[in-house]
Amino acid sequence: MTTQLPPGIQLEKVDERIMTLNVGPQHPGSGHMRLIIRVDGDRIVSCDPDPGYVHRGEEKMAEYRNYITNIPHLERPVIHDSCNILYPYCLGVEELLGLEVSERAKYVRVIASELNRFTYTLYWLAIYGIFLGHSTMFMWPAGDREFAIDLLEKLTGARVTHAYFVPGGVRNDLPANFEDVCLRQVNYLEKRLKTYGDIFYDNPILISRTEKTGVLSRQDAIRLGTTGTVLRASGVDYDLRVKEPYDVYDELDVHTNVLKHGDSYDRSKTPWLDMLESCNIIRQALEKIPKSGSVRVKLKPNPKGGNDEVYKRVESGRGSLGAYIVSRGKPEPYRVKLSVGSFRNLICMPYLLKGEKLGNMPAVYWSLNYWPVEADR
Amino acid sequence: MSVIAPKFRLGYFLKSLTDNIFWIVILLTLAGIPAIMIVLFYIDLPVLDGVILTPFLAFTMIFHPELAIPLVKSLLYTDFFRIAAFPGFGFAALIAAGTIFIERKLLAKLQLRVGPFYCGKVEGILQLMGDGLKLISKEIIIPAKADKPIFWAAPILFVATAAAFVSLIPVAPGWVVADIDVGLLAVFAVIGFFPIITVLSAWSANSKFPFIGGIRALHQMVSFEIPLILSLLGVVILTGTLNLSEIVESQSNYWFIAFLPIGAIVFFISMLAELERIPFDLPEAESEIVAGWLTEFSGMMYGLVQLGSYLKLYAFAALFVVLFLGGWQGPMVWPPFPEEIITKGIEAGPITVQVPGLPVTTQEMLNGTLWFTLKTVAVIFFILIPRGVFPRIRIDMLLSIGWNKLIALAFVNIFIALGLLYAGVIGPGGIL
C-alpha cells in the first residue's frame, strides 16, 4: 500500500497462525476498554491495551471551571468512589488558598472516604465474579453494597457522585443519629465480608483459576510503578494512609495488608482484606470524632490561588491518587492533572498477559484493580 | 408484530374478516379434503371390539361415557401417544420447562434475590410462556457469510438428537418409547452425536467467538465421554444386560448406587460436563467469548437450542436414576383402584353409571411414574445447585480432570464391580 495513512492509523498484517482478537468495548469480559490480543492457539502472544473509549477530556475541561465548580466535574472519573478522587484535589486547593480545615470535618472526610472504599471495592469484587463465571459472586457483593450506598445517601444526599468534599471541609454535617446507624451497618457488613472468605476465597475452583497466574514479582512491581492493592499483593508494604498520613489518619490505627505471592489470587484477596480494615477505621473514627464543630469554611466567591503549584496524594480504592494543580492567579486552575492508580497499573497488562493462557485473561486483567473510566479520565 | 397499528375503520375490519374466511374456506376445500382422503386411504384405523374406528364413530364415542373409556385406553397404548405425550416428548418438555423455572427461582433465592416475579399471579409462574412468546417474535438473523443450510439445520438437529435420547429412557414398567435390547449402547451412540452438532453449528456461523466456543465444546464433550461410558460398565457387569428396562428390573431389592458409589460420582461429574453446566460451561463462557457457540443464534433458533439443552438435562438425569437409583422401583404408595367402581359403577345420587374399561392405567404404572419423577427431580436439583456455588473452570484443568482423574476413578469402579461379581455377592447367580 503506497497511500499515506493518516497519523494514528496502523495497518495489521493477517498472520496464518496468530489470531487477533478484539476484546473490545462491546464485550462482556472487558469493561469499557479494548484489548487487542493476539493469540497463538491458547497462548497470548501479545496484548495491546487500547484505553480511551470513555475519554472525556476531564483535565482540559477543568481549566475552564473555577475551583468550586470543578468539584462535581472532577469526581466523574470514578462515580462511586467520588470522595476519594476529590480528596487530593481538595487538599491541594486548601494548600493553595491557605485554608484551615476543622477537626470534625477531617473525621467526617475519613468516614466518607472509607465508605467510598466499600462501594468501589464491592463493585469491583462483583465484576470479578462475573469474569470468572460465578454469578453468586456478583449478586452478593452487589446486594451488600446497597448498605454502604444507603449510608452515603443519608450522608451526602446522592447514591453515587456525591460531590461531598469541598475545599475547606465537607458540604454538610452528619445528619442526626448517623453514628448509630453507621455503626450498625458497618458491623453487619463486616459479618457479611467474613462469609465471603468462606464461600469465595476458599472455593477450590476459584483458587485453582487464580493461583500462580499473572505473577508479578516484587522487583517488577516496583519497577513498573504499580500502586495500591497490586503493589501490596506483591509484597511491598506501602500504603499512603500509613506512610504519608493526611487529615487525621495519623491518629487512627491503620494496618496494612501485605501478601507475598503477587499472583491473581493475592491481588483479588487484598481488596477484601482492605475492606475489613476499613470497618475498623470507620469504627475508630466514629468513636474519636469531636462531638461538635463546623465542617465547612466560608469561602469568598471566586477564590484565586497565587503563582504556585501543589502535588497531593491520597490512597483510594485503586491505589495512590495524586492531584497536581498549577495555578497562575486566576479563579480557574491553570492545569489540573490527576495521576490515577488505574492508569499507573495499566502497564502491567501487556507485561503480565504475555505468555498467559487465553482462559486466564479475565482473571488476570480484572485482578489489576483497573477501572477503565478512571484511567481514561 | 412491530407494525404500528393504523386507525380503526369498520370497513377495513370487515374486509379483513371476510378475507380471512375466504382464504380459510379455499384452503380447506382445495387442499384439506384431498389430504384427508389420501391419509385415510393409507393409515390403519384401529379396531375396537370388532368395529372399525372411523372418525364419525370416534366423535359419537366421545359423548358416550361408557364408550369413551375404551377409546381413550386404546389411544393410550398407541405408538404416537408414547412418542408425543408420555413418556416421550410431552413429558420431557414439561419437566424441562419446570426445570428452567425452578432453576431460575432456586438460583435467585440462593443469591438473595427474587427471580421471576411479575409474570403470572403467583411468583412468576408464567415467565416461561412469556419468554417463549418473546423468542418467537424475534427476528432470526443469519450472518452474511454463514453456511446457511448447516446453520439452519443445527438447532433442529440438536433438538432431534435430544429427543432421540429421551426416547430411550424407561419411565414405568413397559412404558418406553423405544425398547431396544442394546439400549445402553444406543444411548452412547446418541450422546456421541452431540459434539458433532455443536461443532457444525459453531463452524457454520463463520465468526471467531463461536469458533473458539465450538472447539472448546468439542474438547470438553469428547474428553468426558470416555469416563461416562467407563463408569457405566460397572452397572453392565453387575446386571449382564444392556437393556435399560431390565437394568431397572434387577434393582428391585437394592439400588446400584449402594455398591457403586464411585461410578455414580464419576457419572455425575461427566454428566455435568456433557450438559455444559456450571462449573463446566466453557463453551458458553460469557465473560470471555460472548456466548460461545450460541453467539450467532437469535430468536426461535436460540429457543430450540435451549429446549434441546434442557431435554438433554432431563434425559441425563433420568438415565442416572435408571442406572443407579433404581428407576421406577419403590414401595407401593399409590392406592389401589376401588373394586366397587369396576363391578358396580359410579354412583352419584340416584344415577348409576356403568363405565367398563376402568381403570385406564394400572396401579403399577402410576406408582412407578411417581417414584421415577420424584427421583429425577431430586437428581435435577443436585445438577442445578452447583450453578450458584462455583465459578467456571479453565480448559486445561477440565481436560486434565477428564482424561486423568475421572478415567482412573472409573477403572477403580470397574474393579469394584468385578470384585463384587466374582465374590458372588451380587449379579447373576449371586446371593443378593
Next chain:
Amino acid sequence: MGDSENSEQEIQTKPVVEKQPDLPKFEKEQSDKITAKFGSKTEIAFVKPNRIRVNVKKEDILDVASFIRDELNYDHAESVTGVDFPEAKEIEVVYHLGSYTDPHLDKQVLSLATRTAREDDPNPGKDSTRLPSLRDIFYSVEFHERECFEMLGVFFDGHPDNRRLLLPEDWADLPPLRKDFAIKGR
C-alpha cells in the same frame, strides 16, 4: 510560601546569602546533593516539606535522572504531566518521582521538570518539539509519555512506541491540552 505542618522542621538556619525562611532539613540535603553534582545545570525551584522541585534543561535530563535513580534511590515515576505555556513559547514536562524501597523517602515526591520549545503548528509524528524519553531509566513512564505525546504534541526520543493512547485514531485537530485548542462553545 505556606508554613509546613511537618514536625521535622526545627533546624539551625543555614548560613545562606538570602534571608529565606527555614527549609526542611532532609529535603535540603537531597537538593544539595543534586546541586553538588550538577551545579548550574540544574535549578532547585523550591524545597518544601516532602516536595522538592528540580528544573533541568532537556540536554541534561538523562544524566540527572540517572543520578536521581542511582544515588538518591528514587525508583519509579508516579506521573508525567505536560503543561503548556504559550506566552513563553515553551512546553514543560514534569516528572513526579517516588520511592518504594527507601524508607526515608516514603513521603518524598521529587518533581523533575524540563522545558522545550513549542511549535505553533504541530505535525504529529514529525514534531519539532522533542524531549528525550526517560523510559530506559524509569520504566513506569511508558504510558504516561505516550499520553503526553498525544495530548501536547511532545515527541519523546528513545521511546519505543510514540503512538496514540487515549485519543481516537482519527483525531485530526490540535493536541487537546494545548492552550490554543479551545473547547467548542467556550
